[in-house]
Amino acid sequence: MDSFLTSRVVTDILGGLTNGAIYGLVALSLVLVWRATRVLNFAQGAMPMFATYLGMGLLSYHWPYWVCVGVCLVAAFAIGALTERVLVRPLYGKPEINPIVVMVGYLIILEAFAAAIWSTTPRSLPAPFSPIDWRLAGQPVGLSPFSLFEVVTALVVMGAIVTLFRFTRLGLQLRASALAPEVSRLLGVRVGRMLTLGWMLSTAVGAVTAILVASNFFTGLTPQLMDGIFAFGFIAAAVGGLDSPVGAVASGIALGVVLQFVGDFLNSNAIILVALGILIVSLMVRPNGLLTRSTARRV
Amino acid sequence: MITVERLTVAFGAVYALREVSLRAETGKITAVLGANGAGKTTLLRTISGLVAPKSGTVSLDERVLTRRKPEEIARLGVGHVPEGRGVIAEFTVEENLRLGAIVARVPLADGLDEQYEAFPVLGQRRKQHAAKLSGGERQMLAMARALIARPSVLLLDEPSLGLAPLVTAQLMATVAELCATRDLTVVLVEQNASSALRIAHHAVVLNVGTVVADAPAAEVAADERLRQYYLGMVE
Numbered sequence: 001m002d003s004f005l006t007s008r009v010v011t012d013i014l015g016g017l018t019n020g021a022i023y024g025l026v027a028l029s030l031v032l033v034w035r036a037t038r039v040l041n042f043a044q045g046a047m048p049m050f051a052t053y054l055g056m057g058l059l060s061y062h063w064p065y066w067v068c069v070g071v072c073l074v075a076a077f078a079i080g081a082l083t084e085r086v087l088v089r090p091l092y093g094k095p096e097i098n099p100i101v102v103m104v105g106y107l108i109i110l111e112a113f114a115a116a117i118w119s120t121t122p123r124s125l126p127a128p129f130s131p132i133d134w135r136l137a138g139q140p141v142g143l144s145p146f147s148l149f150e151v152v153t154a155l156v157v158m159g160a161i162v163t164l165f166r167f168t169r170l171g172l173q174l175r176a177s178a179l180a181p182e183v184s185r186l187l188g189v190r191v192g193r194m195l196t197l198g199w200m201l202s203t204a205v206g207a208v209t210a211i212l213v214a215s216n217f218f219t220g221l222t223p224q225l226m227d228g229i230f231a232f233g234f235i236a237a238a239v240g241g242l243d244s245p246v247g248a249v250a251s252g253i254a255l256g257v258v259l260q261f262v263g264d265f266l267n268s269n270a271i272i273l274v275a276l277g278i279l280i281v282s283l284m285v286r287p288n289g290l291l292t293r294s295t296a297r298r299v
Numbered sequence: 300m301i302t303v304e305r306l307t308v309a310f311g312a313v314y315a316l317r318e319v320s321l322r323a324e325t326g327k328i329t330a331v332l333g334a335n336g337a338g339k340t341t342l343l344r345t346i347s348g349l350v351a352p353k354s355g356t357v358s359l360d361e362r363v364l365t366r367r368k369p370e371e372i373a374r375l376g377v378g379h380v381p382e383g384r385g386v387i388a389e390f391t392v393e394e395n396l397r398l399g400a401i402v403a404r405v406p407l408a409d410g411l412d413e414q415y416e417a418f419p420v421l422g423q424r425r426k427q428h429a430a431k432l433s434g435g436e437r438q439m440l441a442m443a444r445a446l447i448a449r450p451s452v453l454l455l456d457e458p459s460l461g462l463a464p465l466v467t468a469q470l471m472a473t474v475a476e477l478c479a480t481r482d483l484t485v486v487l488v489e490q491n492a493s494s495a496l497r498i499a500h501h502a503v504v505l506n507v508g509t510v511v512a513d514a515p516a517a518e519v520a521a522d523e524r525l526r527q528y529y530l531g532m533v534e
Contacts, residue, residue: 184398185369
């Protein structure tokens with residue numbers, strides 16, 4: 001019994017880490033856009049979904065897997081850049097509700113277009129690594145090569161984003177453009193380009209996430225692929241703090257683990273309730289997020 | 300040299316500048332003086348491209364700056380230290396300087412060394428967040444951040460604002476020295492007319508958007524009428 005319980009706990013933690021890595025990546029992509037342009041992007045799931053269809057669709061023409069992944073990323077960069085330039089740029093300085101309404105509309109349009117072009121029938125994508133759990137003494141341990149790949153990918157992407165922001169000239173300009181656009185322009189920073197770049201990076205992180213989600217045997221690639229995941233990623237971003245990339249990934253992973261336990265020990269119907277409860281409580285206790293400094297910003 | 304010709308700026312129906320013309324010579328400090336609302340800050344913001352004029356032109360040497368973007372004007376060698384300094388509080392001292400060096404043509408390390416030598420206190424506090432600096436230190440950081448790009452023009456907006464008289468005097472001495480040693484064109488906007496006139500070569504007095512005096516600094520300083528009516532310098 002003891003060993004049964006231990007193994008159940010371990011399995012839940014490992015399974016939760018995998019789901020959490022995905023939530024963390026969605027949260028990270030939301031944070032990138034929020035930091036750059038103060039827009040909550042409700043189409044954050046749909047934009048990468050579109051890029052994933054464009055890139056992974058080439059698998060049918062026998063393109064190699066990793067080349068298709070590369071095409072997804074390029075498509076994501078293009079979609080991110082176009083969206084910022086055409087849809088979002090006219091909204092800067094307008095009431096906060098405007099970008100929200102526009103992005104929700106954009107989400108609906110993208111999903112409808114995807115359904116019209118590629119139909120709503122799920123397409124299975126090959127997983128690059130085996131999705132079958134490793135076994136210990138005949139029992140599955142809750143971790144497969146593919147889920148390990150998901151966790152490692154989330155950490156590598158987060159590490160790359162943090163390195164970019166903290167240690168590079170480009171990252172310095174990205175941060176400065178978000179914090180003090182006018183001063184940045186006076187110092188010669190091409191702020192418009194930096195904002196576009198923020199959206200491009202965010203959509204590319206989203207595409208990595210969408211590929212991982214779509215590679216899951218049970219979901220496959222559908223136009224609504226990211227809808228459910230987006231909700232959890234959104235909660236993770238709000239709890240971790242919309243300004244903190246590390247906070248977003250950390251709270252995504254924590255959320256994944258907690259919800260796995262809820263699903264296993266309570267009831268899988270309670271998952272969304274608990275997730276929303278966590279959101280409400282954390283917004284009451286720390287409205288700015290757990291990992292952001294809660295000081296008012298000097299303008 | 301900065302040449303401003305018949306510059307008119309309006310915000311809706313309100314005119315901030317009307318047909319303002321002036322010239323800031325290379326290697327000289329040109330003080331722009333006047334009371335609150337005279338249009339001094341608007342003048343600097345128009346020179347650096349943040350505000351689009353209704354009519355008139357701004358040129359740097361032979362090149363017209365009007366209708367260029369602020370980031371382009373910065374890249375052409377115009378450094379603007381805005382009112383309130385514009386130091387990014389969330390950045391460390393060094394990050395602020397690195398940001399200033401984005402458009403510099405000299406290697407970053409040389410630029411940093413140069414600024415830390417000119418402003419030793421910044422070197423001591425390089426890893427600290429700018430939020431922790433005093434008012435005088437922030438002003439130094441803002442100036443160093445503009446200078447690290449090696450601009451040919453330096454626009455200073457109210458550098459003495461909120462500083463103690465002794466700190467202001469030191470700051471003005473630094474500006475005078477920089478101007479002389481680097482052949483900088485300095486446009487110094489100040490409400491604190493007496494400390495600005497002490498170092499300026501030339502002075503322009505603005506009153507509700509128009510030029511009321513344009514003369515060597517010594518003449519403006521000696522003009523009783525200007526002192527009383529526009530500069531608030533009553534003995």
